[in-house]
Every structure is written in structure tokens, then in C-alpha cells.
Amino acid sequence: MNGRIALRHVSKVYGADPRTALLLLAQGADKQRVQAETGQHVGLYDVSLSIPAGGIYAIMGLSGSGKSTLVRHINRLVEPSAGQVLIDGEDVLGFGAARLRELRRRRISMVFQHFGLLPHRSVLDNVAFGRRVRGESRRQAQEAARGWLARVGLSGHEHDYPDQLSGGMRQRVGLARALASDTDILLMDEPFSALDPLLRDDLQTQLLALQAELGKTIVFITHDVEEAFRLGQRIALLRDGRLVQEGEPEAVRQAPVDDYVARFLARVNGGSVPRSTGSARG
Amino acid sequence: MAFFATFDLREPINRAVETLVERHGDRLHALNDLLLQGLLLPLERVLRQAPPWLVLLAVLLLAWRATGRWRVAATLTVACYLIGCFGLWDALMQTLALVLVATALAVLLGLPLGIAIAHSRRLRAVVLPVLDVMQTLPTFVYLIPAVMLFGLGKVPAILATVVYAICPLVRLTDLGLRQVDPEVQEAARSFGTTRWQLLLGVQLPLAWPSILAGVNQTVMMALAMVVVASMIGARGLGEEVLAGIQTLDVGRGLQAGLAIVLLAVVIDRVTQGFGRGRRPDGEPGARP
Numbered sequence: 001m002n003g004r005i006a007l008r009h010v011s012k013v014y015g016a017d018p019r020t021a022l023l024l025l026a027q028g029a030d031k032q033r034v035q036a037e038t039g040q041h042v043g044l045y046d047v048s049l050s051i052p053a054g055g056i057y058a059i060m061g062l063s064g065s066g067k068s069t070l071v072r073h074i075n076r077l078v079e080p081s082a083g084q085v086l087i088d089g090e091d092v093l094g095f096g097a098a099r100l101r102e103l104r105r106r107r108i109s110m111v112f113q114h115f116g117l118l119p120h121r122s123v124l125d126n127v128a129f130g131r132r133v134r135g136e137s138r139r140q141a142q143e144a145a146r147g148w149l150a151r152v153g154l155s156g157h158e159h160d161y162p163d164q165l166s167g168g169m170r171q172r173v174g175l176a177r178a179l180a181s182d183t184d185i186l187l188m189d190e191p192f193s194a195l196d197p198l199l200r201d202d203l204q205t206q207l208l209a210l211q212a213e214l215g216k217t218i219v220f221i222t223h224d225v226e227e228a229f230r231l232g233q234r235i236a237l238l239r240d241g242r243l244v245q246e247g248e249p250e251a252v253r254q255a256p257v258d259d260y261v262a263r264f265l266a267r268v269n270g271g272s273v274p275r276s277t278g279s280a281r282g
Numbered sequence: 283m284a285f286f287a288t289f290d291l292r293e294p295i296n297r298a299v300e301t302l303v304e305r306h307g308d309r310l311h312a313l314n315d316l317l318l319q320g321l322l323l324p325l326e327r328v329l330r331q332a333p334p335w336l337v338l339l340a341v342l343l344l345a346w347r348a349t350g351r352w353r354v355a356a357t358l359t360v361a362c363y364l365i366g367c368f369g370l371w372d373a374l375m376q377t378l379a380l381v382l383v384a385t386a387l388a389v390l391l392g393l394p395l396g397i398a399i400a401h402s403r404r405l406r407a408v409v410l411p412v413l414d415v416m417q418t419l420p421t422f423v424y425l426i427p428a429v430m431l432f433g434l435g436k437v438p439a440i441l442a443t444v445v446y447a448i449c450p451l452v453r454l455t456d457l458g459l460r461q462v463d464p465e466v467q468e469a470a471r472s473f474g475t476t477r478w479q480l481l482l483g484v485q486l487p488l489a490w491p492s493i494l495a496g497v498n499q500t501v502m503m504a505l506a507m508v509v510v511a512s513m514i515g516a517r518g519l520g521e522e523v524l525a526g527i528q529t530l531d532v533g534r535g536l537q538a539g540l541a542i543v544l545l546a547v548v549i550d551r552v553t554q555g556f557g558r559g560r561r562p563d564g565e566p567g568a569r570p
């Protein structure tokens with residue numbers, strides 16, 4: 001099956017000499033050994049997956065397992081050390097600067113784990129940013145931005161600055177900014193991790209509604225299993241940069257491939273497990 | 283047998299400068315004229331011919347705009363008025379013109395250089411040591427090559443000043459740009475910014491406080507250097523100090539010295555006020 005987005009044998013080593021690290025990895029070394037022997041960090045190793053169009057694809061894993069690294073390959077904020085990244089069948093790595101910009105301007109937008117808002121611009125200008133970048137007039141961009149701010153419940157805050165908002169409000173600005181670009185692929189890197197449980201619940205509901213309405217392809221990163229199961233039509237599990245399991249939530253729940261996955265899933269299997277509140281990190 | 287081998291740099295240097303002047307004399311001359319006729323003299327003329335009350339009013343408004351406090355602005359204006367009371371208004375305007383031109387040139391050259399080294403590790407490895415040397419050289423040493431190439435006068439004084447004063451601006455521009463939050467830059471790039479959009483819309487605005495701190499230091503160093511440069515023909519307050527020393531007129535020298543301190547305080551407050559900057563307006567940073 002070839003999906004909307006496909007990663008083929010993607011590896012990423014952060015360091016000066018990825019080839020040595022890749023050789024070690026190919027010989028079966030793990031992330032820790034590579035780090036001990038070469039001083040380089042393994043972000044991802046040999047990850048292949050295919051993300052179907054129009055749905056939420058959840059990617060889970062512990063801190064440092066490579067989730068952010070993976071999602072950044074899709075819009076090429078991170079260059080892989082090896083492998084291919086395909087979007088609608090096209091190899092993104094073959095794109096020149098101009099085509100890559102077009103891809104980021106019109107087809108993929110992203111919500112960041114730590115918001116990544118522009119501190120020197122008002123909320124309205126932050127949300128209008130994507131449209132301004134691609135050359136729309138200020139008026140036109142702001143009009144669209146106003147609409148999206150209203151959708152995420154931030155009307156009245158147009159002229160505030162990011163540092164005047166709470167964390168939850170900032171994250172919604174980030175969400176509105178990504179949505180305002182009207183791209184049909186949306187990358188979300190732990191967008192709700194920093195929020196309190198009630199607000200998270202609220203935004204999850206909103207996101208599901210939005211997805212149903214707009215039919216976007218959403219790649220959703222989380223380290224919260226419950227969140228992944230609630231949102232994902234498919235889920236993938238990363239561990240130390242490797243893909244351990246991938247599939248429909250029900251299938252993964254029925255047949256975890258190993259102990260790691262089983263323990264990861266323990267929370268949702270019980271059914272009556274309390275909402276995880278301890279997982280919200282800075 | 284002498285213990286020291288003879289190794290004399292004087293002759294080769296002299297010859298090199300001579301050939302430089304011989305070969306490029308015309309160009310040096312043209313540059314000299316351009317700076318003098320095109321920049322310095324007109325500015326000096328405007329400042330010296332403007333009625334002092336107008337200049338003082340301009341100082342008042344500028345200081346108010348910068349600091350946002352009327353009391354401070356009024357105090358700074360009084361300081362300038364005091365220099366006039368010393369009978370040094372004309373000298374003050376001459377010095378101001380020199381400092382402004384030198385600062386403008388330093389910004390014109392230093393800002394792009396700072397941007398360039400922030401983006402190129404290799405260039406930074408070359409430029410930073412040169413800046414180190416430039417900063418450790420005694421200020422007098424700058425005067426020598428300037429005089430050799432341009433003779434005595436205001437232009438060599440300005441050029442020596444620019445070379446001396448450009449260092450902090452380059453450094454702080456580089457530092458400011460490299461300290462811009464990588465996550466913010468990454469987020470901007472994820473929307474498909476060009477290099478220029480990123481630079482103008484994100485990197486420079488966020489590095490602005492640091493860059494303005496650099497401008498502040500550059501102005502202060504330019505002021506210090508302009509005084510030294512009076513030895514090679516810069517007119518103004520420095521000349522008064524020099525004259526005070528040469529004629530053993532302690533009162534004259536110290537009074538001019540005090541005027542320089544007052545000017546320094548005014549310039550420092552004003553540029554720092556702008557550097558502290560209130561929130562910038564949501565400028566349209568995204569340009570195609």
C-alpha cells in the first residue's frame with residue numbers, strides 16, 4: 001500500500017559522521033552503543049511506514065524515542081542520513097529549494113511542541129504568518145487569521161502578544177496558525193502535552209471534529225497512549241529510534257509484538273484506568 | 283657580532299604604502315572627496331547653521347522618544363545647552379557631525395558583516411580574530427595608516443574611527459542573531475520562508491536589542507576615537523582638549539573634556555533608550 005506520506009528505510013544520526021554510526025547500527029548495535037562508541041545520537045533507524053490520506057495517524061513513544069525527528073522528516077526540517085521520504089509519491093529529498101518552499105507553503109503545515117510562536121508579533125500576525133510568507137496581502141491574510149482564531153476560541157486576543165497568553169492559549173494560536181495555511185497535511189508534534197487535562201480533552205474533541213469536517217491528513221505525535229487511541233485511526237510505536245509496531249489501534253491492542261508495547265498499552269487495556277495527568281511535561 | 287639579527291619592517295612598509303598611494307592615489311582621492319563633500323561637510327553645515335534652539339528641540343524630542351520620560355529628556359537637553367554656555371556649541375556640532383558620519387558608516391559596514399559571520403562559521407573564524415586584533419591595538423596606531431593613505435584631515439579621522447568603532451557592532455549583531463530561538467526559526471521555516479523572509483521577518487527583529495546594544499557601543503567608541511583623532515585633523519571638542527594641553531591651559535582642556543562627557547551621556551541615554559525598546563509594532567516582516 002502506498003499512502004499519502006511514506007517513509008522508506010529512513011535513518012537519522014545526529015553527528016559529524018553518520019556513516020560510521022549507520023554501519024554500527026546495521027551490525028545490530030543499539031542507540032546506546034552507538035552513542036558510547038561514536039558520540040553521535042541516533043534519531044531514527046530504518047523506519048518505514050505509510051500514512052494513508054484523510055485521517056489521524058498517531059505516533060507514540062517515550063521521550064527521546066525519535067518522534068519529533070520522524071515528523072520533521074515529512075516537511076524536511078530534518079534531512080535524513082539515509083532513506084526516502086515520499087509525499088503523494090514524490091521524493092521530497094529530490095526537491096530543490098523553491099519546490100520545498102512551495103511544499104511547506106501550500107501542502108504541509110506544522111504545530112510545534114513548544115509552540116514556536118513569533119514573540120515580536122501579535123497573535124493575529126502570528127496566525128497570518130503562513131499566508132503572508134506565501135505572498136498574500138496583509139488584509140487578506142489577517143481576515144483568514146481572524147476566522148481561525150475564532151474557531152479555536154481566541155477571538156478578542158488578536159492584538160495580544162504571545163507572552164501575554166497562557167500555555168493553552170499559545171498552543172491554540174499555534175494550531176490556528178497551522179490551520180490558517182489551509183494545507184491538507186497537518187503535522188502536530190505533541191500539541192496538547194503541555195495542557196491541563198480538561199483543555200486537552202476539549203481540544204482533542206475539536207481536532208476530531210475538524211478532521212471529520214476538513215478531511216485533512218494529520219500526523220499526530222504524542223507520548224500519551226490514551227490520546228493516541230482516542231485520536232488515531234492508525235498508531236505507530238517508536239522505541240530508541242526504531243519502529244516497533246504499527247497498525248490499527250484495535251489490532252495493536254490485541255496483539256502487541258513485544259513486552260515494551262504491552263507495557264505501553266497497559267493503561268488503555270484496563271479500561272478503567274484514570275486519565276493520565278502526570279504525563280504533562282514542559 | 284650583534285646578538286640581534288637585523289630585521290627592519292620600516293622600509294618594506296613604507297615602500298608598500300608608497301606604491302599603494304602611487305597606484306591608487308586617484309581612487310583614494312575620490313573616496314576622500316566623496317566622504318567629505320558628499321557626507322560630512324553638508325551634515326556639518328546643516329548642524330552648524332541651524333539655530334541652536336532648533337537643535338536643542340530636536341534633542342529633546344529624540345530623547346523623549348527614546349526614554350519615554352520627559353524629566354530625563356529635559357535633563358539631557360539642559361546638558362547640551364550647558365555645552366553651548368561653555369562657548370563650545372560650534373565645536374559640539376563639528377564633533378557630532380563626525381560621530382554621526384562615522385557611526386553611519388560603521389553600521390553600514392558592520393551590520394552586513396555581522397549578519398554574514400552569523401551565517402558562516404568559516405567567515406567567523408577569519409573575522410573574529412581580526413576584530414580581536416583591532417580592539418587590542420592602541421587607538422593611536424589606527425591613525426598612522428589613515429594618515430599615510432589620506433594625509434591629515436577629517437576623512438582619515440573618520441576612517442580610523444570607523445575601523446575602531448565597528449568591532450562591537452559586528453560582534454553583537456553576530457551574537458544576537460545566533461541567540462535567536464532555534465525553535466522559532468524552525469517554525470518560521472516550516473511555513474516556507476525564503477532566507478530573506480527569515481532574516482528580515484524573524485532573525486533581525488529578534489536580534490534587535492542586541493544589535494542596538496552594539497550600535498550604542500559603537501557610538502560611544504566613535505566619540506572616544508574622534509577626540510583622539512583630533513590629532514590628525516578632526517575638528518571639534520577634541521581639538522579644544524588638544525589645544526588645552528598644548529598651551530598648558532588646564533581650564534580650557536578640562537572644560538572641553540567635560541563637554542565631551544556630557545555629550546557621551548546624552549548619546550548613551552538616547553541610544554540605550556531605543557535599545558530597550560518597547561514592543562515593536564507587528565510589522566509586516568514577510569516580504570517576497
Ligand SMILES: Nc1ncnc2c1ncn2[C@@H]1O[C@H](COP(=O)(O)OP(=O)(O)OP(=O)(O)O)[C@@H](O)[C@H]1O
Binds near residue numbers: 014015062065066070
Ligand atoms: N538537534 C539534535 N542534535 C543532536 N541530537 C538530537 C537532536 N535532536 C534530537 N536529537 C536526539 O535524537 C533522539 C530523538 O530525539 P527526538 O527529539 O526526536 O525525540 P522525541 O521522541 O521527540 O522526544 P520528546 O518526547 O522528548 O520530544 C534523542 O536521543 C535526541 O538526543
Ligand SMILES: [Mg+2]
Binds near residue numbers: 067068113190
Ligand atoms: Mg519531541
